[in-house]
Amino acid sequence: MQMTRGMRLKEAKSYVAGKLGVSVADLADPIAMHDVRRDLGLGRIPVQELTYPTHAGAMEAKFRIAEVLDVRINSVARFATHAGLGARARA
Amino acid sequence: MERRVRTRLGDGGLVEMTPSEIRADLVAGSELGARRAKATPLTDAEIDHLVDTFASEAKFSAVDMGDEVVLSFDGSGNLDSGTRVDELYSYQSHRGADMLELFGIDYSYKAIKTILPWEAQWMKTAQLNLIAPLQYGAMPDLGRYSMPDGPIPNWSELMPLGRIDEAREAQMAAVEHAVADMVYVADGMWEAGADGLDFDTAGAAGDADLLAALTAIEQIKGKYPDCGIELGMAGECTLGMHGELTYHGKRLAGMWPKDQMKVAQEAGVTIFGPAVNVNTTKSVAWNVARACALIKPCMEEAEIPIHPNVGMGVGGVPMSPYPPVDAVSRVSRALVDILKVDGL
Numbered sequence: 188m189q190m191t192r193g194m195r196l197k198e199a200k201s202y203v204a205g206k207l208g209v210s211v212a213d214l215a216d217p218i219a220m221h222d223v224r225r226d227l228g229l230g231r232i233p234v235q236e237l238t239y240p241t242h243a244g245a246m247e248a249k250f251r252i253a254e255v256l257d258v259r260i261n262s263v264a265r266f267a268t269h270a271g272l273g274a275r276a277r278a
Numbered sequence: 279m280e281r282r283v284r285t286r287l288g289d290g291g292l293v294e295m296t297p298s299e300i301r302a303d304l305v306a307g308s309e310l311g312a313r314r315a316k317a318t319p320l321t322d323a324e325i326d327h328l329v330d331t332f333a334s335e336a337k338f339s340a341v342d343m344g345d346e347v348v349l350s351f352d353g354s355g356n357l358d359s360g361t362r363v364d365e366l367y368s369y370q371s372h373r374g375a376d377m378l379e380l381f382g383i384d385y386s387y388k389a390i391k392t393i394l395p396w397e398a399q400w401m402k403t404a405q406l407n408l409i410a411p412l413q414y415g416a417m418p419d420l421g422r423y424s425m426p427d428g429p430i431p432n433w434s435e436l437m438p439l440g441r442i443d444e445a446r447e448a449q450m451a452a453v454e455h456a457v458a459d460m461v462y463v464a465d466g467m468w469e470a471g472a473d474g475l476d477f478d479t480a481g482a483a484g485d486a487d488l489l490a491a492l493t494a495i496e497q498i499k500g501k502y503p504d505c506g507i508e509l510g511m512a513g514e515c516t517l518g519m520h521g522e523l524t525y526h527g528k529r530l531a532g533m534w535p536k537d538q539m540k541v542a543q544e545a546g547v548t549i550f551g552p553a554v555n556v557n558t559t560k561s562v563a564w565n566v567a568r569a570c571a572l573i574k575p576c577m578e579e580a581e582i583p584i585h586p587n588v589g590m591g592v593g594g595v596p597m598s599p600y601p602p603v604d605a606v607s608r609v610s611r612a613l614v615d616i617l618k619v620d621g622l
Contacts, residue, residue, distance in 0.1 A: 189348055190377055193581075195581075199583075212343075212344055249409060252409070262471030
């Protein structure tokens with residue numbers, strides 16, 4: 188939100204927390220966010236024994252992030268175009 | 279007898295100071311910065327807070343829970359473990375980076391132009407494998423366009439000869455080349471999926487260098503409104519190597535962080551990074567108080583996120599290849615607590 192929307196910190200935290208349905212404090216709590224990221228498919232950190240092959244990661248997760256946060260992500264839009272995905276994914 | 283605590287100088291060296299000596303340095307640094315920025319010095323409460331931070335024996339210092347900020351990076355990855363994408367994974371997953379940056383070791387848009395297809399392929403590969411936002415970064419680096427490295431007469435040689443008009447014309451010719459190169463690289467990187475561009479150490483070659491960056495940014499934002507633009511400054515005061523250049527009617531030479539931020543905002547920058555240079559012979563406390571006083575007016579008027587530069591030798595961080603964590607954490611905390619910055 189800061190990088191491509193130029194939002195100040197407070198506004199950006201509120202926006203993301205609202206879209207994720209969590210409190211602003213939850214955003215910096217790795218325990219809370221681990222579950223939120225799993226539930227929404229936003230990608231998590233794989234650590235050898237604890238990998239997530241059946242969950243969204245990398246580009247897959249960015250598709251979810253674009254949808255959940257309602258932002259255009261350049262690499263997601265280009266992936267959708269190159270892969271011939273629907274107009275919705277490119278929006 | 280007052281206790282003595284270990285703290286550091288701007289070159290990273292350990293020194294012992296009493297809390298009273300630290301306070302005196304903080305006040306002196308703040309007053310000097312405020313004079314430069316034509317602003318008010320830090321308040322007594324702010325100085326008290328910084329004394330607590332710097333007179334602590336703790337190895338590490340941190341902001342309160344809830345005050346976490348965004349960590350952006352200019353040049354994430356040290357090329358010491360695998361590929362550049364491996365390093366980006368590491369920054370994303372293990373080093374707490376919120377924004378990543380792909381970069382080439384010859385950190386100049388002029389140099390990157392010649393290898394753009396190679397760099398753009400790395401961007402595409404990285405974007406497929408990362409989750410955190412990833413920008414591409416380099417320097418405007420106007421000096422590269424002057425002889426013998428570039429095609430333009432060298433203004434630094436012309437000026438001592440008194441050939442001022444020719445020196446100014448040379449800088450304007452270099453600006454045209456630099457803008458074209460930066461926009462060209464931006465085109466390629468945006469097509470490859472970059473989330474944004476970073477123009478780092480803008481103004482390193484003076485006001486013409488900054489003008490080139492601002493002009494390129496305006497063109498890039500005109501073409502790609504969703505493109506993130508981070509502008510990191512080279513120094514606290516823009517040098518007047520040309521002296522008469524303006525951007526939207528504002529003279530660039532002699533600009534301090536607040537006015538630098540305003541022209542950056544006008545150009546379309548989404549994250550602005552003020553840089554305050556470190557005096558290596560003064561304490562870290564003196565340096566960070568001066569940085570706070572210089573940047574404070576910028577925070578009060580910014581409409582975009584402000585991420586002060588806290589690399590080696592800027593923002594109060596010691597000028598050292600491996601800045602000590604006790605100093606880096608105190609500087610970071612000070613900038614967040616005093617200035618309420620949006621990121622670092």
